[in-house]
Amino acid sequence: MTSNAVPDIVVGRLPIYLRVLNHLIAEGRQITSSQELGDRLGISSAQIRKDLSHFGEFGKQGTGYNVAYLRDQLTEILNVDREWRMVLIGAGDLGHALVHYHRFAEHGFQIAAVFDNDADKIGHKLGEYDVHSIDDLENLVRLHQVEMAIIAVPVAAARDVATRLINLGIKAILCYAPVTLTVPLGVQVQYIDPVAQLQHMAYYQTVEAR
């Protein structure tokens, strides 16, 4: 059903809500409110209630939300109540940081295999992973039933890698290369470009703030 799809911008906020809920649980909190969630996130309580209303009714009038229950519900809605297997393409410094980034595994995102095209890296270790030749991408994606990918290669290689991933049926790509990928409908791409974010902030750094 496409007709009453949840707006993508709403979906994008759910992981942030999930994050706050996990913090609240860590603090031992049982109950919260849209007001408190909004305060913690710098958004309005109305927006929180509206966003949640796309998925169901999770609260109790006069009381608020059960933190653990809402957390569990959002986890299900986001499909993150399971493990996801990913491939990492690019075993440079960024790849190095990514294989050591514990939050992936902590949230159910497992790196199944790591690839590079550099003969000096292939066959060696990156953290606890063997670095495979990019030639083995197709075999290993199928073997490990991988569904997501992280592109951490230079911009010149990114499009080719993306095309191969898409041909393999990968439907979710996290792209660290500073390019805009053209992908078929149904393929999700998220970009991380810290330079673009710094430039965005630089705009406001004037003598008289704009």
Add this chain to the structure above:
Amino acid sequence: MTSNAVPDIVVGRLPIYLRVLNHLIAEGRQITSSQELGDRLGISSAQIRKDLSHFGEFGKQGTGYNVAYLRDQLTEILNVDREWRMVLIGAGDLGHALVHYHRFAEHGFQIAAVFDNDADKIGHKLGEYDVHSIDDLENLVRLHQVEMAIIAVPVAAARDVATRLINLGIKAILCYAPVTLTVPLGVQVQYIDPVAQLQHMAYYQTVEAR
């Protein structure tokens, strides 16, 4: 002037436009059009023209845009026709990747100093940088006239670090810690949370795509 400020969402697209223009220059192109830029970015030509119109008139009817000229103009508008000095707080794996990330320097974002609170790291090198004690943050930010910061510390430390940076007059923070910072008006924060982005994409990974 706040009255006709440019929408932040428009400012956020300028770095992406800049990126395509740089690619076009690398390809030796002299002239482009809103149509071509839009095609490369997957957005409408109307949006490109509308966005640019907030800042002036940069094209020529019937012809399009001079690539180099538009690039130079956007560079000025974004305040990235100069060097920016940053501090990096956190000398872990992420910090390691960031000091080796050449795109920062290539775009005028210089890391002036690196900090950590781990005695095992302080005094040692991270890439070509000395790792300083976080105790020296105030002195070195002032000494090097730093204006931006990258937070690459664990979530438990992030708020404290941010507070100290803000007290130092830092007005732009790129935050890799998965928290929402509460900051005074005029302080920019941009977040990078790859887990949130994976979770966002996970939502759409269903048997029947939503």
Add this chain to the structure above:
DNA sequence: TAGATTGTTAATCGATTAACAATC
């Protein structure tokens, strides 16, 4: 001149907010 493309206006579309009845 004819064709192309800009910059801008007005219309459309979508997202956020305010307000409040429902109800715990």
Add this chain to the structure above:
DNA sequence: TAGATTGTTAATCGATTAACAATC
């Protein structure tokens, strides 16, 4: 019961798109 907070509706606000006169 009185107080609090949800879920939802309607109003507001803002962003995107379509269309076209201006003009290179």
